[in-house]
Amino acid sequence: MASSVWSMSPPCQRNDPYCRWTPSRGARIVLLVEQVVEVTDLDAAHEIFSAAYSRLRIDGGNDRSLSWLSSRRFGRVRFDRMGGRIRFEATGEPLRNYVFGHLHSGKIRHSSDGDERYLLPGDAFLTALPDRPFGAAIDDPEVSMIVLGQEVVDEVADDVRFEGFRAVSPVAAAVWQSTCAHVRDEVLPVFEQHPLVVANATRLVVAMTLATFPNNANDERVPDRRDAHxxxxxxxxxxxxxxxxxxxxxxxxxxxxxxxxxxxxxxxxxxxxxxxxxxxxxxxxxxxxxxxxxxxxxxxxxxxxxxxxxxxxxxxxxxxxxxxxxxxxxxxx
Missing domain, CATH: 1.10.10.60 (Homeodomain-like)
Incomplete structure (x- = not known):
């Protein structure tokens, strides 16, 4: 394996929940403040993506693989970017988190619950529901993603259930991507030491995500459980x-x-x-x-x-x- 790792994170400990070790190769994959990993073979890409998202089984691929993954964590939201010259098909165990993405270039096919979705540049998507296995086929992609836990979503709305895997419209997809990029690149790096700014920015990302992808949060048919007096x-x-x-x-x-x-x-x-x-x-x-x-x-x-x-x-x-x-x-x- 030929690979390069640049880490801007603190030293990684073996019991750190945001650090993954790959003992067979002696590689360290840190998912804390920021990291960029570049790899030049499919086996290494398999280890990186499995550590970052969920355990994968990869089929196919080619000899010209070159891929990279950039990860930034601010508070309880992770911002990822992934790309490269790489093609493969994979099946994965449940992600346990929501992974939303915006495809800048290349092609992606996702499948879960018997539904296949073919994604093209400009599309915004939800990879799969957190408790469901999924499949994917990628072809020379460049994609931005955010990773959200259920507990962060629950702070904004009660009992959220996402009901679709695509953005409600191309305009909504573009606004969502622009908002996430602004928070990731301009707001949080400058104000990461200000807890209220980080919290507000996090909830802005969640609120925009709820506005962009179909869900039941605004379903007025759901009755209030208690009297609002x-x-x-x-x-x-x-x-x-x-x-x-x-x-x-x-x-x-x-x-x-x-x-x-x-x-x-x-x-x-x-x-x-x-x-x-x-x-x-x-x-x-x-x-x-x-x-x-x-x-x-x-x-x-x-x-x-x-x-x-x-x-x-x-x-x-x-x-x-x-x-x-x-x-x-x-x-x-």
Whole structure:
């Protein structure tokens, strides 16, 4: 095997859940902050892809194989890019995660549950449901992917069930890919030390994914499991105001209010004409206002502290709420 590995990650330990070892070849595959792996034979590609996704059985292939895999992990979302001159067919065990992708070039055929999907450049796709085996045939692909665990999806919506493997439209696919690339390349590398920015960016990716691929999250036919009454809202507001500085989710708010996510969203719409996350943003904006008045850092630092990756967005929201720019409040404070 001829291969090269460039790792920008911390040293890998054998018990690290995001590190995979291949003792037969002595190769190390790290899936933490960022890594690029390039391999020049099919056996090595088999080991890399099996470690990154699920155990594979590969058939076919050719002598001119050259493939690479780039992986970045931010929080609980992994951003992968894969490509090369490589052709093979594979069957895989269940992925245990959601793996969504956008094909830039080449061809991919996926199959699961008896359904075959032929993908061409520009297509966005869900590889397979996490608990189902799958098959794939790839032909000189270049593809971007995101890997999401069920627990991350559950923070945004209750009992999500994806009901299709393709994007709802080409426009939705393009917007989703652009959003994921922006978060991966521009937001998270700059703000990875700001937990609220990372959390908001993660949930943006999940929300865009839910908007792009068919699922039951917005099915109004599903009844709320509990009554959305004013007491629910009061519990939620108290929790939000006490924990605005922390990374809290709609699921956390719902748990504190003792109802489902769907019920808490309905309660806020019914009684406050807003959503729990929009109310949280208003509370954080108020906290940022207090920091500006106390001159507790620069405008950019305060914006990032309270979850804003883009100072321009922070400034627009602040001006809409307080009628002046953040810098004017800082200077006058």
């Amino acid at each position: 004013p007491l629910t809202v009061r519990r939620a507001i108290a929790f939000i105001e006490d924990n605005a500085a922390d990374d809290i989710t709609a699921a956390d708010v719902a748990h504190a209010a003792r109802v489902s996510i769907r019920a808490i969203q309905l309660a806020f719409r019914r009684h406050l004409d807003t959503t729990p996350m929009a109310y949280l943003r208003l509370v954080r904006l108020s906290c940022a206002h207090n920091d500006l008045r106390a001159a507790n850092g620069s405008v950019t630092a305060i914006a990032a502290r309270w979850g804003y990756a883009r100072p321009s967005v922070f400034a627009a929201h602040y001006r809409a709420a307080y009628g002046v720019s953040p810098s004017k409040t800082l200077w006058s404070g």
